[in-house]
Amino acid sequence: MNIGFITPEYPHQKIKYAAGIGTSIKNLAIALVKKGVKVTVFVYHQNSNEVFVDGGVEIHSIKTKRFKIATWFFYRKHVQNYVRQIVKRNEIQLLEAPDWTGITAFMVFKVPLVIRFHGSDAYFCKLEKRKQKFKNFMFEKLALKQATAFIAPTNYASNETKKIFGLDKKKIKTIHYGLELENFENDTPVNYNKNTILYIGTIIRKKGVLELAQIFNKVIETNSEAQLILIGGDATDIKTGNVSTYSLMQNIFSAKAKEQSNYLGKIPYEDVKEYIKKAQVCAFPSFAETLGMVTIESMALKRPVVNTSIGWAQELIDDGENGFLVHPSKINDYASRIIELFNDENLCLEIGIAARKKVETLFDIEKNADINIAYYKSILNT
Template identity: 70%
Template sequence: MKVGYITSEYPHPKISHAAGIGTSIKNLAITLVKKGVEVTVFVYHQNTSEVVMDEGVEIHLIKKQKYSLFTWYFYRKHIQNYVNTIVRNKNIEILEAPDWTGITAFMKFKVPLVIRMHGSDAYFCKLEGRKQKFKNFVFEKYAFKIAKAYIAPTAYAGQETAKIFGLDKSKIKTIHYGLKLENFENKTPEAYHRNRILYIGTIIRKKGVLELAEIFNKVVDENPKAELMLIGSDSPDVKTGASSTYQLMEEIFTDTAKVRANYLGKIPYNEVKQQIMDAHVCAFPSYAETLGMVTIESMAMQKPVVNTSIGWAQELINDGIDGYLVHPSKLDIYAQRLLGLLEDEPLCSSIGVEARKKVEARFDIDKNADINLSYYKSLLP
């Protein structure tokens, strides 16, 4: 089979941006290649136009363009024409694109198009209680309208997106993101920095980081040895207009907590694994995700995770068995979960073992790639 992916991000040195969407696409693409599938990735909004090979995947960088009028429309047509040319030349049978800002709105392709619900702007606006730009809603709704089918990383993300856009639920297939499990093995789970709490993700309000600052204040009050390690890009705050969300966190930290907090900023992806291994506990109190790659990566490394309790997270963790689920607004309960883990190493160990089992059963990319492949084939004429 021959499959194409349209995306604005993908982990590669020549590509300007990569985050959770890009990582999930790459995990799937490389696994499909190993199964004999020919995979082409189209990455738009790039600084140059170029074709590169990476682990068997052919990557087409599509240079960003500006037009005197209606750039949003004419650039989409440019992408459409480029993709259709490659689809024809390489006999690509199916295309997949993300839902974010409806990049495929007003595009027409020669083969079936699948939209994967990585998280639309409308979806995140709903979860965060923000007002969405009307233009973005129109683009996203139209992109869904012209797609043949949809894939959701969690049933929750699929259900909520269907409500927002009035989608036919029968066209939604839930397929979890997956990990290359051999890349996330922890052969020494008993070796870590005691009392270290790790957060990985953008430093942004919707990820619950302001609540995390308050939670950490409570943790340090009871456990002065606790430390908080934060990894991820800082961002402006949409509510206050502040240029740095981390500065807002610093304003919340008590003097004691501030000394025990360490913000590393964004670090290379290949260094994140070691930071997970070094952590005692991981905390992800997010208000807005479709699944949360860092959660399953941490679970694969046998780390006890205190996660949010919102919808999607309930498909990742069985509360009290392979992790904990606590709503980010429940500051005292969240802090007590963290403290309980820091004080009970056997509990950490048992939860870590169960977390690894959960990932092996539900988030193995090798198994999930087969599910994707079967679904793609079911959509062909």
């Protein structure tokens, strides 16, 4: 089998950006290669044109290109023409692309196109209850209309996207993202920095970071030793226009909370895993995800997670068994769960071990890669 992925990001030093989409694609791509599948990845909007191989995956960096008029259209056609050329040369049988921004709108391929619901702009606008630009909706709708089939990381993302765009449910398959579990081992889960909360993700309103600031204020009122560590890039706030959402968090923090919070910005991926191991609690009070890679990464490393209670999270965590689910708006309840874990080291260990077992059951990339392969084959044989 020979598969191609079209993506705006991928974790590699030669690629300018990587986040959840890129991480999930790389995890799958590497797992597919190990199972004998040939994989080509096309990464658009890059600084240069380059082809290289990483982990057995052939990666094509496609440079951003401006046109005198309608760059939104002609750059898509530019990417299409390049991909079509490599599809023919490499004998790629099937392409996969994300729903975000509808990159494959106006693209035509001679092989089946699968779109995976990493989260469209329309999806996030609905969850955040904000208005979407009409042209963005149309690009995404057109891209989805032209696809052969769809993959969703959770049933929640499947149902919401189906409703937004009026898709045929029969064409959607739910397949969870996965992790290479051998890269997420924690042999000493009893060793961590007490009273430490870790947040990983973009510092952006939709991730619940403003609520997290309020939550930390409450935690520190009860536990004066509490520390909050934040990892991820800062983002412009879509509601206020402020170029730094972290500055908005600082305005919310109490004096004590501000003193005991530490924003590290973006750090290397391997270092992030070490911070997860060292945290007593990981907190992800997001309002908008399709699954949330950092949640399952933290669970795999046997750390107790206090997560959002919204839709998708209910498919990751069984509340009270392998983590906790609390709506981000319930500041006192959220803080109480963190304090409960701070006060009970045995509970932290029990939740962490159970979290690892849940990840082994549902999010092992070796198992999920087989499910992807079977689904790809079903499309090719239709």
